[in-house]
Amino acid sequence: MTRWMDEEAGPVVRPYALIGGRTRSSGDALDLVAMVTATGGTPSGGFVPGPEQERILTLVTTATSVADIASELDLPLGVVRVLLGDLQDHGLISIGRASASERILKEVINGLRAL
Template identity: 65%
Template sequence: MTPPPEWLDEEAGPIVRPYALTRGRAHSSADDMDLIAMVTAVGKTPRDPADIGPEQWRILDITARATSVVDIASELDLALGVVRVLLGDLQDQGLIRVRPPAQVAPLPSERILKEVINGLRAL
């Protein structure tokens, strides 16, 4: 007789598959969320606390201070796709605010780059 599959890993604790965390969804409203976008909990309580899973409660704790999407995934030790689905659910409920990454400085003009190259050649 084959032993039953183990649902508990001694080191990791209970094993929950990513599709169970996202209820089988692979996409959400947060799919286009940048990895370095800053996420902040707005401090509101959910309409129905039963709709929020333990991972999402943890996200709300983590984002009490602005935290990037990639840091949230690292902290939860979950795949980015799973974290984006969970964040999308929280965003749809108005529990988090997502701020896009800060605008980087504009690239130098072509004229400046040519002057630098010509200056280097002159050396």
């Protein structure tokens, strides 16, 4: 199978095609540092995860941040949020808040100030 490629832009199929042109889902409110974990459940309502969602499920066997998922998939954050929202709606992932101790937060603030 021949793939249409543009040397500078990459594949002709744009990321929004992965999500059917949708720009919103239940994943819109996901924070960059929200931790995503696969539930190990089976899809509900006849939902069949696409290839990118299968990659997400493989990545999140251990808790992984939304930012790390987007980076690993090399997809825009908005696209990843829609994909995650679909997975969450079908009970395939759980999303939790990142836990950061006060000490870590202070170190981050001090590091930013040093810049």
